[in-house]
């Protein structure tokens with residue numbers, strides 16, 4: 134059986150496909166290979182600007198006009214690169230759901246969150262009326278939100294950052310995707326809320342048997358979520374393997390730096406003086 138996500142030789146450059154004046158630029162992402170089997174988990178780590186978010190956007194064909202991708206990205210057997218938007222729309226939310234760092238960017242500030250959650254449930258699952266209302270309530274409960282009537286009637290700015298990220302997760306999962314792409318999902322949250330949201334993602338991925346592509350600059354966070362990692366540095370995969378191996382015997386200079394900063398954070402948490 135083929136993998137759920139199969140990325141091979143993915144290269145991203147600045148400039149539109151035709152007549153790009155700066156086409157000779159160094160690629161932003163350079164020949165990335167990675168695969169995730171159904172139900173598998175992979176971490177993608179790297180410093181700022183290493184190409185993590187570009188990878189997540191490339192998976193669902195959302196790179197935008199200014200960037201050109203080459204190589205191959207197969208998502209559930211569909212070639213994403215070069216595919217027209219109408220061919221990709223059915224994959225978004227249905228095959229792969231995305232959670233970003235900042236939930237406010239994923240949420241409409243002018244719409245009550247219950248209505249925002251109802252929209253993908255209606256679109257993907259065809260629910261209407263009382264069944265749709267029940268599904269909204271169940272989705273809020275599933276992401277461990279209590280006081281669901283108040284939350285559903287709230288606008289995003291009336292909720293805490295953690296509550297907003299739970300809503301964004303519920304929206305990403307509304308179409309029951311096979312793959313969750315979580316791009317720095319807890320970076321904007323404070324530390325205690327971070328741990329709760331990580332535990333939530335871990336539980337949902339496990340319960341639903343989803344695959345997970347977990348993206349972070351924080352090796353400590355990644356190691357709580359996945360067993361295998363790929364380390365990106367300046368658009369290249371410089372190291373890959375089991376988390377334990379990468380943590381204990383980092384080979385690349387960038388990986389060593391990520392390990393050192395994860396240790397420093399651990400020490401600070403253990404000895405908060």
Ligand SMILES: Nc1ncnc2c1ncn2[C@@H]1O[C@H](COP(=O)(O)OP(=O)(O)OP(=O)(O)O)[C@@H](O)[C@H]1O
Nearest residue numbers: 147161180181182183184185186187188199200350
């Ligand atoms: N639309 C774009 N046009 C031109 N360059 C871009 C575009 N989007 C991203 N880049 C560049 O591509 C590189 C990789 O960006 P990316 O957002 O993937 O980094 P990242 O690893 O996710 O970093 P961070 O952890 O800071 O979010 C950066 O140098 C960035 O400036």
